[in-house]
Amino acid sequence: MNIIKELKKENNKESRKIMLDDLGLIRNITDKMNIYIMNTYDMQIVKRDLIGMAQEMKLRGTTLRDELGDNVDEFTKEIIENSRGPSKLEIFLTTIKSSAIPFIIIFGGMLLLSKNFDMSMSIYFPILVYLFLGIQSILEFIFVSAFNKEKNFKKYIPNVIRGLTFFIFFYYFIGNKIARGGPEVKIACLVIIHLFIYAITYFAYNKHIENLAKSSDDIVKDLIDKTK
Amino acid sequence: MVDPSQMMRGTLEGCIIKIISKNETYGYDIVSKLKEYGFTDAKEGTIYPLLVRLERKNLITAKYKESPLGPKRKHYYLTSLGEDYLDEFLKIWRDVRNSVDRIMEEVR
Numbered sequence: 001m002n003i004i005k006e007l008k009k010e011n012n013k014e015s016r017k018i019m020l021d022d023l024g025l026i027r028n029i030t031d032k033m034n035i036y037i038m039n040t041y042d043m044q045i046v047k048r049d050l051i052g053m054a055q056e057m058k059l060r061g062t063t064l065r066d067e068l069g070d071n072v073d074e075f076t077k078e079i080i081e082n083s084r085g086p087s088k089l090e091i092f093l094t095t096i097k098s099s100a101i102p103f104i105i106i107f108g109g110m111l112l113l114s115k116n117f118d119m120s121m122s123i124y125f126p127i128l129v130y131l132f133l134g135i136q137s138i139l140e141f142i143f144v145s146a147f148n149k150e151k152n153f154k155k156y157i158p159n160v161i162r163g164l165t166f167f168i169f170f171y172y173f174i175g176n177k178i179a180r181g182g183p184e185v186k187i188a189c190l191v192i193i194h195l196f197i198y199a200i201t202y203f204a205y206n207k208h209i210e211n212l213a214k215s216s217d218d219i220v221k222d223l224i225d226k227t228k
Numbered sequence: 229m230v231d232p233s234q235m236m237r238g239t240l241e242g243c244i245i246k247i248i249s250k251n252e253t254y255g256y257d258i259v260s261k262l263k264e265y266g267f268t269d270a271k272e273g274t275i276y277p278l279l280v281r282l283e284r285k286n287l288i289t290a291k292y293k294e295s296p297l298g299p300k301r302k303h304y305y306l307t308s309l310g311e312d313y314l315d316e317f318l319k320i321w322r323d324v325r326n327s328v329d330r331i332m333e334e335v336r
Contacts, residue, residue: 055299
């Protein structure tokens with residue numbers, strides 16, 4: 001069972017029953033949470049709890065916004081500080097899993113369109129891309145956590161850094177001859193390797209989320225099993 | 229000037245655990261009990277981050293249960309670690325209360 005997918009489905013279904021204003025408020029709160037601050041399982045449980053609160057408040061003739069008043073930022077900050085925090089394994093698996101997808105799509109697409117399964121490329125290219133993704137993840141971890149709670153222009157700093165690293169990396173390395181020289185590797189091999197990487201990280205990710213759920217008493221089973 | 233909300237906040241955790249120790253309960257019920265006993269500013273928005281914290285520390289655990297009012301409710305239970313915490317809290321609270329009472333009454 002893909003717990004996150006099921007939880008997201010459940011949350012989407014339940015969020016249709018709350019006031020639009022509260023839905024926007026919950027989005028504002030959860031938008032401030034990401035895998036570099038809080039693990040995905042806890043994020044979805046918090047979302048479920050807020051939706052539940054908003055539903056009950058609607059039935060009592062009040063709203064979540066009335067309840068939280070002007071303290072939304074403080075409320076969000078307290079939830080984040082009191083939660084279990086990010087999972088380094090989740091960050092690692094998500095980075096690897098999502099970096100395999102562009103390889104599969106772009107190079108798989110190239111092979112299918114050209115019908116030339118013998119095509120090859122410099123081995124430095126995939127190595128440089130992985131290097132870039134690794135650096136990007138470390139920067140995300142540092143800067144997203146540091147600037148997540150900022151309200152003014154500082155909150156855009158992680159975006160600026162993302163853009164800059166992307167630009168510098170692709171301008172300097174990919175546009176450079178480094179990514180074109182050296183030994184060659186068959187693109188078909190790269191696609192197969194990345195399909196394999198994707199499958200392994202997909203199952204490892206699901207297993208990890210299951211473990212996170214078990215370590216918090218598997219409360220999600222009360223929600224998912226009976227609603228199917 | 230003494231900020232009553234800050235003073236209350238510090239003791240809220242112990243009070244929430246005490247309420248949960250009596251019976252399994254849910255957010256709105258905890259808030260109602262807190263209000264009944266004088267925490268008039270208590271709101272679900274105030275106690276939810278505390279409940280997240282108590283869950284993280286394994287002092288309480290939760291389960292979603294059917295509710296007569298709308299969606300499934302998150303019910304909280306005390307763990308054995310929570311029971312120990314409550315005993316410790318009560319001991320510390322009594323000591324602090326006695327000390328404060330004595331100072332307020334005796335120091336002129």
